[in-house]
Amino acid sequence: MAPNDSAETNGEATGTVVGRRKAARYIVPLAVAGVAAATIGLVPALADSGDPDLPEITAQELIEKIAASDEEQLSGTVKVSTDLGIPSLGGLAGSFAQGAGVGSGSDGASASPDAKLMELASGTHTLRVAVDGEDKQRLSVLGEGSEYSLVHNGDDIWGYDSESNEVYHAQAEGKARAGGKAADHKAAPGTPKQFADEALAAVGDTTSVTVDGTAQVAGRDAYKLVIKPKQSGSTIGSITVAVDASTGVPLKFTLAPSSGGKAAVDAGFTKVDFAKPDASSFSFTPPKGAKVTEADEAKAGAEKKGAEKKGAADKGAADKAQKDLGALEGFKGANVIGEGWTAVAKIEIPGGAGLPTQGSDGAPEQALQFLDAFGDKVTGDFGSGTLFKTRLVNALMTDDGKVYVGAVTKDALVKAADTAK
Known part of the structure; x- marks a missing residue:
């Protein structure tokens, strides 16, 4: 050896x-x-x-x-x-x-x-x-x-x-x-x-x-x-x-x-x-009777469906969708806190809204129970939020509409949120 x-x-x-x-x-x-x-x-x-x-x-x-x-x-x-x-x-x-x-x-x-x-x-x-x-x-x-x-x-x-x-x-x-x-x-x-x-x-x-x-x-x-x-x-x-x-x-x-x-x-x-x-x-030859889809055709079909959906929407809905799309551009500018293995990405949610809570408009109770089952409530200097965990990647969504995500522990994630605050 x-x-x-x-x-x-x-x-x-x-x-x-x-x-x-x-x-x-x-x-x-x-x-x-x-x-x-x-x-x-x-x-x-x-x-x-x-x-x-x-x-x-x-x-x-x-x-x-x-x-x-x-x-x-x-x-x-x-x-x-x-x-x-x-x-x-x-x-x-x-x-x-x-x-x-x-x-x-x-x-x-x-x-x-x-x-x-x-x-x-x-x-x-x-x-x-x-x-x-x-x-x-x-x-x-x-x-x-x-x-x-x-x-x-x-x-x-x-x-x-x-x-x-x-x-x-x-x-x-x-x-x-x-x-x-x-x-x-x-x-x-x-x-x-x-x-x-x-x-x-x-x-x-x-x-x-x-x-x-x-x-x-x-x-x-x-x-x-x-x-x-x-x-x-x-x-x-x-x-x-x-x-x-x-x-x-x-x-x-x-x-x-x-x-x-x-x-x-x-x-x-x-x-x-x-x-x-x-x-x-x-070597590959499509089997007899197999349905063959060309990549370009699949892409064109998807674009056509998207165009049809957009055309069916009224002007007010289309304007709102365009506004929301512009807001989503904010996701591209994630800030990184720390370095190396403990780096955490901070992402601002468009509109500054966190997860829906009891009493929120349009938030079914079943949906809230589902989210609660997967997330843990946490607090810190940053305020309060919900932590979603896997064995490798954890994410913290704060109540004021910020997301912190990284391959770090709960304590490290909360510390990053406190530092950013």
């Missing part, structure tokens, strides 16, 4: 890592809705075994090894599980997607990655991945008697939902793959590489990085890189990345909350092979 090694990172080291880190070439490009980042993980059963004896390596050397990794071909199985302490988002994903215009069912977009991959934000899932360079990737989400596949082959991106027998098709233009116009098709969540890149990008003066021994993941020898906040008050206890000793590819990513208990996020391979996948893995 390699002995423990500690590294105090600084801006210079971080810049080197970020500058050298290559794109995650083997992750499927797609259009995914913004889900708090990192809400996908691995069930570690059968993934870890042994404690291999590997040459000593420093934390900086291991970070550089990850950054220099250039493996472009692989295939394997990833098992994912997430425990954020919130209800499953599976049903909500479809609602969010419909509201965003991608629709489902008869709208022809149940195979759109926006809706399907959002389901990975909670629960347990098994994925199969195959990659052959920047232009050929496949991600399949296995269900009970069904499968959702996302295939990128050259200029085409196909999404197929076997349950509904629907197909979603988008063009991955050259600019998209180079990070240009079609950057809507971003890296798919669900692989350790994607999580590791995001974690390493956040490394700075408020972070300690150590090498904490070795492990075996998916039958391969790996070093364990541990990233921890130096500050108190974060809901994140530690992040552990198991790095393949030979290739430098992250094989497993585990995020442990500071409150203890099972991992909140844990992502990794149960099987992995760095040989060139068979070309047939990236």
Whole structure:
């Protein structure tokens, strides 16, 4: 086993890592809705075994090894599980997607990655991945008697939902793959590489990085890189990345909350092979009878529906909607209190209204009871408000219409609100 090694990172080291880190070439490009980042993980059963004896390596050397990794071909199985302490988002994903215009069912977009991959934000899932360079990737989400596949082959991106027998098709233009116009098709969540890149990008003066021994993941020898906040008050206890000793590819990513208990996020391979996948893995032809929706058609349909709704509204309602839309621009200018792992975003709610209370106009009692069930009443120098908690992200909505949100504890959130006051 390699002995423990500690590294105090600084801006210079971080810049080197970020500058050298290559794109995650083997992750499927797609259009995914913004889900708090990192809400996908691995069930570690059968993934870890042994404690291999590997040459000593420093934390900086291991970070550089990850950054220099250039493996472009692989295939394997990833098992994912997430425990954020919130209800499953599976049903909500479809609602969010419909509201965003991608629709489902008869709208022809149940195979759109926006809706399907959002389901990975909670629960347990098994994925199969195959990659052959920047232009050929496949991600399949296995269900009970069904499968959702996302295939990128050259200029085409196909999404197929076997349950509904629907197909979603988008063009991955050259600019998209180079990070240009079609950057809507971003890296798919669900692989350790994607999580590791995001974690390493956040490394700075408020972070300690150590090498904490070795492990075996998916039958391969790996070093364990541990990233921890130096500050108190974060809901994140530690992040552990198991790095393949030979290739430098992250094989497993585990995020442990500071409150203890099972991992909140844990992502990794149960099987992995760095040989060139068979070309047939990236071939796709819409099955007979499948409904095919083009991405441009889906977008045009959503815009048409929006225009029809707007046209049906009277002028007074339209003017009010425009005014409300302008007010919502205030959400874009969030202020950040603190830094590093304990940073808190302060957002002003348009109109300065907090949550509805008993006696509020248009606030059904059932709705208020629902909100109370999920939130805790808190007070401080800032006044009073309601705290909404998960295992990683907490949010405080004050009665005077301000929102404080961050991956911090209740006490740290209240302190930030008091400071801002």
